[in-house]
Amino acid sequence: MSDIHFSRMVNNIQPGIFGALNEKKEERLKNGEKVYNLSVGTPDFPPAPHVMKAMQEACADPENYKYSLADLPELLQAVQYRYEKRFGVQLETDEIMSVYGSQEAMAHIGMVLCDPGDTILVPNPGYPMFEMSGIMAGARIEYYTIREENGYLPDLEGIPEEVLKRTRYMIVSYPLNPVCVCAPDEFYVRLIDFARKNHIVILHDNAYSDIIFTRKQGRSFLSFEGAKDVGVEFYSLSKSYNLTGARISFVVGNKEIVSKFRLLRSQIDYGIFYPVQLAAIAAMTGPDDFIEAQREQYAARNRALCGGLRSIGWNVPDSQGTMFVWAKIPDGFDSSMDFCLKLMEKTGVIVTPGSAFGSEGEGYVRMALVVDEDMIKEIIGVLDESGIFR
Ligand SMILES: Cc1ncc(COP(=O)(O)O)c(C=O)c1O
Structure with a gap:
């Protein structure tokens, strides 16, 4: 045809x-x-041997091939444990949900936060999925330019008022693929203030929090005061734990966003495969040296x-x-x-x-x-x- x-x-x-x-x-x-x-x-x-072992053992149990429908309580506890240990951030269980990778979460979250014609702000240059998140929701994409001479940070004050008024969310990610820079702590303080003043949700993609060369450890967006009021973080197990193919990541932070996103995803999926959930638990609670x-x-x-x-x-x-x-x-x-x-x-x-x-x-x-x-x-x-x- x-x-x-x-x-x-x-x-x-x-x-x-x-x-x-x-x-x-x-x-x-x-x-x-x-x-x-x-x-x-x-x-x-x-992946670490104890993570592969957990996956292998779980795969041997026929019960684990059923629809999981929801996150195991132990999975949510494992994220709580990891966020507290790694980032010093306390999370409630209703501030956590699993997704099939940050990529998938990014693809769908626009449908939760935007109506067709609304605007989203994404970095240029930036990871291609950021703009797709808006395109899939029928949103208008506005790019904030980031340049080497400004440390690849956005000029928040330079974004026109007219754009801010129609913007629903802004995607921010440091260390940023592809420009490979980190953001200073004071940037996040300004970002949260900016988001609050302009009623713009912040989606922070933290895929590379464990691969930082200038400081020993990366931080979570949620470790900054007020972050949970204005946004969520995408926490991927892909790069930290070498689990790219297992497809498991988390959206954590603002509980209203998590709740609405869960509602949307309840129409899309029937939960993460149990062996993957069990491997993720082993990863986040096991040795991390x-x-x-x-x-x-x-x-x-x-x-x-x-x-x-x-x-x-x-x-x-x-x-x-x-x-x-x-x-x-x-x-x-x-x-x-x-x-x-x-x-x-x-x-x-x-x-x-x-x-x-x-x-x-x-x-x-x-x-x-x-x-x-x-x-x-x-x-x-x-x-x-x-x-x-x-
Ligand atoms: C910035 C960024 N976010 C997200 C992802 C994808 O993460 P996930 O495997 O959790 O979908 C990648 C993968 O390369 C990435 O570079």
């Missing part, structure tokens, strides 16, 4: 810009040439990659956090995509063009810290030999 009607919403979704990169990658692999993939955001570290060891490894990779690139003539700043590095492309290339294609052609190294994260990402690339230090050294050698930075 050629006359199928598709919604404006789905027609608004831009296909990924990875097609051209993928084609070139396949070509190289077919020719037996090496590929170094620094474009993916999936950790190469395994591997998280610090892992952070050290990401930090060592960060130093090896950024320092190595600087030593061969590409002036890349150290990442402050996340599992990525954000770099301005060298002179002599038309665009970040042009640089990515030439880099792949000449060296087999795949990085993500900054333009995938919004117009303000043009001129930059993102590299994932998903290979070990030995491989990073090999990559630096290959790049140096190619002469691409000379």
Whole structure:
């Protein structure tokens, strides 16, 4: 049938810009040439053994294949325990709900907070799902520009009054994928004040709270006074616990938002698979020294990659956090995509063009810290030999 009607919403979704990169990658692999993939955001570290054991044992029990319908009380207690231990934040059980990953939660929460035509504020550059959250709810997207010279922080005072009046929520996330910076504590104090004054909900995506290089530990948005009055935090187990495929994260904070979001999701899903809930409990209540060891490894990779690139003539700043590095492309290339294609052609190294994260990402690339230090050294050698930075 050629006359199928598709919604404006789905027609608004831009296909990924990875097609051209993928084609070139396949070509190289077919020719037996090496590929170094620094474009993916999936950790190469395994989950902790006690987490996999909990999942395996739960999978052996046929009772665990039924609809779970709700979060186990032990799961909510595990989040309470983790938030208190890790962030010093006390949560009530009605301030916590599980989701199938922050990505899924972001996709649906717009329907709870916006009517079609309302406005949401998202960063440019920013993680692509942020704007999708509004698009899926039929909302209008306003971008707040974040630039290197301002530490990639929003200019809250510079957002026009007219935009503030129609804005329902603002998405904020530090350390931020893709720009890899953290926000100072005083920023969150100003943000909460701004949200209260303008009646704007804050959605804080805290996916990288355990991968920070400048300070030992990241904080929770909820650890700032008044945060629960104005918003919620997305707390993902994907990166801290290497559970990306298990699909479990949490929305925590303002209980009215949690309650309405639960209501919406009761129409969408029948609860998280029990073995995944049990693995999450094991993760959040079990030993957590591997998280610090892992952070050290990401930090060592960060130093090896950024320092190595600087030593061969590409002036890349150290990442402050996340599992990525954000770099301005060298002179002599038309665009970040042009640089990515030439880099792949000449060296087999795949990085993500900054333009995938919004117009303000043009001129930059993102590299994932998903290979070990030995491989990073090999990559630096290959790049140096190619002469691409000379
Ligand atoms: C900023 C950010 N938020 C959320 C996610 C997805 O998290 P989850 O696996 O919980 O959906 C990612 C994954 O790369 C991310 O970079």
